[in-house]
Each structure stands twice: as C-alpha cells, then as structure tokens.
Amino acid sequence: MDRVASIEKTLGIYELAQFAPRVYLLLVNEEQPETTATILHADLDAFYASVEQLFDPSLRGKPIAVGGGVVLAASYEAKAYGVRGGMPGRQARELCPQLVFVGGHFQDYQRLGDAAVKVLNDFTPLVERISIDEAFADVAGCTHLFGPPAEIAGAIRRRVRTELGLPISVGVACTKHLAKIASQAAKPDGLVIVHPGTKLDFLHDLPVELMWGVGPVTKARLADIGVVTIGQLARTPGWSLTRLLGPAAGEKLAALARNCDPREVRTHRRAGSADAQSALGRKPAEERVFRPALRHLADRICSRLRTSSRPGRTVTVRVRFADLRSVSRSITLDAPISTTAILAEIAEELVRTVLAQHPCEKTISLLAISVSNLEERPELQLELPLGLADESRRPGSERGMARRAADGAVDTIRDRFGWDAVGYGSVALGSSRSVPDAFRKLAERDL
DNA sequence: TCTGGGGTCCTAGGACCC
DNA sequence: TCTGGGGTCCTAGGACCC
Numbered sequence: 001m002d003r004v005a006s007i008e009k010t011l012g013i014y015e016l017a018q019f020a021p022r023v024y025l026l027l028v029n030e031e032q033p034e035t036t037a038t039i040l041h042a043d044l045d046a047f048y049a050s051v052e053q054l055f056d057p058s059l060r061g062k063p064i065a066v067g068g069g070v071v072l073a074a075s076y077e078a079k080a081y082g083v084r085g086g087m088p089g090r091q092a093r094e095l096c097p098q099l100v101f102v103g104g105h106f107q108d109y110q111r112l113g114d115a116a117v118k119v120l121n122d123f124t125p126l127v128e129r130i131s132i133d134e135a136f137a138d139v140a141g142c143t144h145l146f147g148p149p150a151e152i153a154g155a156i157r158r159r160v161r162t163e164l165g166l167p168i169s170v171g172v173a174c175t176k177h178l179a180k181i182a183s184q185a186a187k188p189d190g191l192v193i194v195h196p197g198t199k200l201d202f203l204h205d206l207p208v209e210l211m212w213g214v215g216p217v218t219k220a221r222l223a224d225i226g227v228v229t230i231g232q233l234a235r236t237p238g239w240s241l242t243r244l245l246g247p248a249a250g251e252k253l254a255a256l257a258r259n260c261d262p263r264e265v266r267t268h269r270r271a272g273s274a275d276a277q278s279a280l281g282r283k284p285a286e287e288r289v290f291r292p293a294l295r296h297l298a299d300r301i302c303s304r305l306r307t308s309s310r311p312g313r314t315v316t317v318r319v320r321f322a323d324l325r326s327v328s329r330s331i332t333l334d335a336p337i338s339t340t341a342i343l344a345e346i347a348e349e350l351v352r353t354v355l356a357q358h359p360c361e362k363t364i365s366l367l368a369i370s371v372s373n374l375e376e377r378p379e380l381q382l383e384l385p386l387g388l389a390d391e392s393r394r395p396g397s398e399r400g401m402a403r404r405a406a407d408g409a410v411d412t413i414r415d416r417f418g419w420d421a422v423g424y425g426s427v428a429l430g431s432s433r434s435v436p437d438a439f440r441k442l443a444e445r446d447l
Numbered sequence: 448t449c450t451g452g453g454g455t456c457c458t459a460g461g462a463c464c465c
Numbered sequence: 466t467c468t469g470g471g472g473t474c475c476t477a478g479g480a481c482c483c
Contacts, residue, residue, distance in 0.1 A: 070451055085483090086451050131454095131483050213456095215481045216448095248457055249480085275453055314475085324450070330476060368452090435451060443453045443483080 036196045037172050038140040038149050039265065041179035042156060044116055045167040045188045047133035048073035048109055052102045054165045064100045065092055072104065072439055076188055106438035112164055113442075119159050123152055128265045132442050136176055138265040150193050157191060175261035178203070181210050200259060204231030211256055218245060218253075233257040271445040274312070276300040277368030282322055285364045290351050291344075297369045298344035299410075300437070302337075303419075305371065306411060308447040309378045311336035312371035315343065317350040320366035327354050336375045340410075341403040343371065374447065 044050065048066045053059045053075060063078035065071045071092045074083040081096035093099055113132040120127045123146055126138040139152050146152050153170040160168045167189035171182025174196050181203070186192040194202050208230055209219045221244055227233050233241075234257040242250035255261070276297040283289045294317075305311055315337075316330035329350045337343060347369045355361070413422045419437065 067451095072451080084448090087448090088450085091449095134483070213481065217480060246458070271454070273454075277452060279451060316476090326478090328477060332475060366451095370454095440452060445454065 037174045037194060038138055038143070039173055039176055039179045040120075040137045040139060040149065040153055040156070041171045041173075041176065041183040042116070042120060042135055042137065042153075043169050043171075043183045043187070044113070044133040044160075045169055046073065046075050046079070047113070047166075048104065049075035049078070050166050051105060051109055051112055055105065055108075056102070059100060059102065062100055063096050063098060064102055065089070066102055066104045067435075068101055068103075070435060072435065104436070104439065106436065106442060109442055112166065115164055116160050116166070116168065119156055119163070122159075123156065126265045126267060128267060128269065136179065136265045150191075153191055153193070157189075175259060176263050176265065177212055177256050177261040178259060180212065181206065184210065200234075203257070203259065204229060204234070206230050208233055211253065213249065213253060213256070218249070221245065230257055269445075271447050272374060273370055273372035274301045274304050274374070274447055275368060275370040276440070277318070277366060279366045280364060282363050282365055285355050285362055290364070290367060291348060293367050294347045294351065294369065295340075295344045297367065298347060299340050300440070301369060301371055302340040302343050302407065303411060303414065304444065304447055305338035305374070306407060310374040310376060310447050311338035311378070312375065313337075313373040314371065315346050315350065316370040316372065317347050317354070318366070318368040318370075319351060319354045319364055320368075321358070321361045322363035322365055324365065326366070327358065329354050332373065336373070337371075338378075338407075339400070339403050340407055342400075343369070 049064055052064060052066060053062075059075075061077065062075070063081060063083065064075045065078055065083060066073040067089065069089050071083060071085055071087045071089060073085055074092075078092070078096055078099055081099070083092045083096055083099065089101065109132060116133075117127060117129055117135050120135055120137045124137050124139050124142045126141070128136040130136065139146070139149050142152070143149065146155065149172050153172050157168055157170055160166055169183050169186040169189060170191050171179045171184070171186055171194070172192070173179040173182050173194040178194055182192040182194050206229065208214050208222055208228060209216075211230060211233075214222070222228070222233065225236070225240070225244065227236055233253065236254070236257075238251065238254045241254050244250065245253065278293060278297060280289070280293065313334075313336045314330055314332045316328055318326050318328040320326035331346065331350065333346075337346075351367070410422050419441070
C-alpha cells in the first residue's frame with residue numbers, strides 16, 4: 001500500500017521529489033469537488049534501462065546505459081552521475097567510470113511499452129499514447145466501475161509492477177498539463193494526485209521549465225523579465241508575454257500558468273509527417289556519400305508511407321554542416337508520392353541545390369529527409385507528370401511502374417522476414433556512431 | 448551542455464488571387 | 466493608376482517535446 005502524506009500548501013519540486021518513492025501525495029483544500037481530477041499521466045521510469053535491469057538482475061542497483069557510441073537511455077543510478085540520453089558514450093564513461101553499457105532488447109521495449117498501455121486500456125478506452133513509454137488516460141467515465149481516480153492510478157501501478165515487472169509513475173489532475181507535471185514530481189516509482197482546490201498552490205513555486213512548451217530559450221527569455229516560477233508567470237500580464245514570446249506562445253503559456261488547459265485526451269492521433277535522419281560524423285560533401293545515405297533514408301520513410309497508404313506531397317531535406325549549422329530546402333509536388341526511388345531522387349536534387357548554394361562547406365555531419373502534406377489514400381497508379389523533368393517519375397510510366405513493383409517486392413519480403421531482410425544503402429551509414437534501425441523504429445508514430 | 452532521432456507547432460516573408 | 470485588405474499556399478528556420 002502507498003503511504004499517505006497530506007500537504008496543505010505549497011511544495012517545491014525538490015521537496016516533492018524527496019517524497020517520491022511510493023508516496024501517495026494528497027493536496028487538500030476546500031471548495032472544488034474531488035471528482036474533477038480524472039486525467040492520468042502514466043510514465044514508465046527510465047524505461048529502457050529498467051527493462052535491462054529486469055532481464056538481468058545483476059544490473060539492478062547499478063549505473064547502466066543502453067547503447068554504446070551514444071547513450072540511448074540511462075538508469076537512475078547513472079543519471080545521478082549526470083549521464084543523459086543522447087550523450088556520447090565516452091563522455092558518459094568519464095562522468096561515471098563504473099558505468100555498464102548494455103546492448104538493448106529493442107523488440108522487448110516495444111512489447112512491454114504496448115503491454116503497459118494495454119493496462120491503461122483495461123480501465124478506459126480514452127487513452128492517448130504520447131510515446132513508447134508514456135500515455136494520458138481520462139478515467140471520468142469509469143470511476144463507477146473501478147473507484148476514484150486515485151484508486152485506479154494505484155491499481156495501474158500495481159499491475160504494471162506485478163505483471164510486467166516495471167516501475168511506472170502516475171500523475172492525476174484535472175488537466176493534461178497538470179497531470180504531466182504531477183507524474184514528473186512523482187518520479188521515480190511514485191504517485192502524485194493534485195486535487196482541484198489546490199492546483200494553483202501546487203503550481204506556484206515550481207520552476208517555469210516544468211511547463212510544457214518552456215525549453216531553454218523561453219526559460220532564458222522569461223528570466224530576463226524576472227520570471228522564474230510558474231506563480232510569477234501567472235501574475236505576468238498577457239500582453240507582456242505576447243510581446244516577449246509572440247502571440248501563440250504567449251497566450252498558450254499564460255493560459256497554462258492559470259491552469260486553463262482545454263486539451264482533451266485524444267485516442268487517435270496520426271502523424272502529419274514522416275522523417276528520417278542520420279548523423280554521419282564528418283563526411284565529405286560528395287555524391288558518393290550522400291546518395292546511398294539518402295536512399296536509405298528514403299527507404300525508411302517510404303516503407304512507412306506505403307504501409308499506411310499515406311503518400312505525401314512536400315519533401316524537405318536538411319543538411320547539417322561540420323559546424324552544426326543546418327540548412328533545409330523543400331519542394332511541394334503536384335501529386336503525393338511514396339515510391340522510394342522517386343523520393344530518393346528528389347532528395348538528391350534538393351541536397352545538390354543546398355551544396356551548390358554553400359560552396360565553401362566541404363563537410364556534412366547529418367542528412368535528413370521529411371515528407372509532409374500527407375494524404376489519406378494510396379499513391380495513385382496513373383497520374384499526370386509531377387512537374388519534374390524525369391519521365392521515370394511519372395507513376396504511370398514504364399520505369400515508374402517498375403519502381404513500384406520493386407517497392408512492392410521489398411514490402412512483401414519485409415512482411416514475411418522482417419525489416420532487415422532487405423534494404424538499400426545501409427552500408428554507407430554503418431559508422432560506429434550510428435544508432436540501430438531497431439532503435440529508430442521505436443520512436444516512430446502511427447501515420 | 449557540444450549534439451541521437453522522430454515528431455509537433457509557430458513565425459515571417461513572399462507569391463498569388465480576389 | 467494607385468492603394469488597401471484578406472485569404473491561402475509555400476518556403477525556411479527555430480523552439481520544443483520525448
């Protein structure tokens with residue numbers, strides 16, 4: 001059973017964190033009925049690292065990192081040394097010499113993340129998945145079956161612990177924004193409930209960067225006008241925020257600080273674009289480098305577009321140079337595409353344009369392709385010319401048809417034998433810094 | 448806190464149309 | 466001929482999220 005602590009007024013985030021392990025935090029106040037706090041935010045703790053510690057008991061209690069050249073995820077023990085996701089492995093080892101690197105059971109991450117979301121779905125169909133390890137749930141409609149939200153949250157935590165063996169933190173509040181802050185406060189392995197009457201007290205002393213939408217840049221801008229806490233933000237006039245951050249961000253932030261968050265839990269969110277990128281280290285800006293790399297990126301994107309029957313009209317490429325400055329170029333086509341060879345060629349042309357416009361840049365460090373303006377239908381079999389010169393890009397042309405047939409064959413092989421059974425251009429990307437495709441696939445959203 | 452990868456949303460300027 | 470205004474789409478870049 002979770003211990004119960006009752007806190008009357010304001011708590012700093014760091015004080016909250018001290019209570020966090022398995023604490024059931026009640027914020028009590030008068031007025032509002034408790035029944036309105038029905039939004040749950042559930043977040044698996046240090047997810048990938050926890051899975052590894054689950055599989056190998058000798059790793060429990062130790063600082064571990066999933067990955068090698070790059071830290072993909074770190075356990076809490078490793079985070080205590082300052083190890084963070086995205087950090088180069090070498091730097092992580094300097095911070096924490098006893099750090100253990102583990103390979104990563106990527107298929108199991110997907111399976112266990114899905115299983116945790118399924119636990120939420122056993123209580124309510126109103127579940128919005130944010131990423132592999134995180135989801136919102138609205139339990140307003142199921143309290144008559146399962147009891148008050150606090151009990152549901154406790155039951156979810158117990159089930160994920162006993163059935164999957166994983167720690168999960170849950171925040172409960174009346175809005176998504178507040179529930180998310182609460183789950184962050186609950187970490188690791190805790191539960192925080194924010195009752196409506198006290199929501200503003202709960203918020204006021206927390207630092208602004210805990211709010212959704214406040215990153216390093218906005219934090220610094222706010223600090224310039226003396227705003228450091230959410231309370232101070234709430235007292236800042238709207239026009240002042242608008243002047244500082246622009247109309248959209250200013251108004252959104254002002255509303256959130258007053259705890260006005262109209263967003264509902266949405267079950268079916270579809271992505272509006274599909275991206276793929278690859279860090280190259282430092283490579284010469286030459287055709288022999290970027291052509292195979294772009295082919296591989298186009299393959300990853302287009303296989304997803306075809307699977308979901310959502311071709312796209314806008315192609316954007318991004319080229320990052322050695323100094324980490326990046327430049328993007330895009331083109332919007334008359335008709336949507338999902339054919340690998342066509343996307344690869346368009347991307348190549350855009351990259352050539354970028355390089356021609358930056359003749360002094362001899363080294364590139366990253367290539368990315370994005371396809372947006374997605375449409376809700378299969379790529380048309382017979383279409384007018386795309387407005388680009390090459391005859392073979394016409395889907396109805398002979399070469400166009402041959403290319404679709406090639407894609408179809410690739411898709412079929414992958415259906416049967418898995419994604420790695422066949423592919424293009426991956427050899428060119430096989431540097432030690434590169435991240436496994438299996439890891440990238442975990443971050444993909446439903447198109 | 449020097450940099451991995453997949454996403455979302457916003458802004459600002461320009462083209463073009465009415 | 467000049468001037469104004471609004472809407473929509475496109476392009477490039479940036480901030481932010483996990």
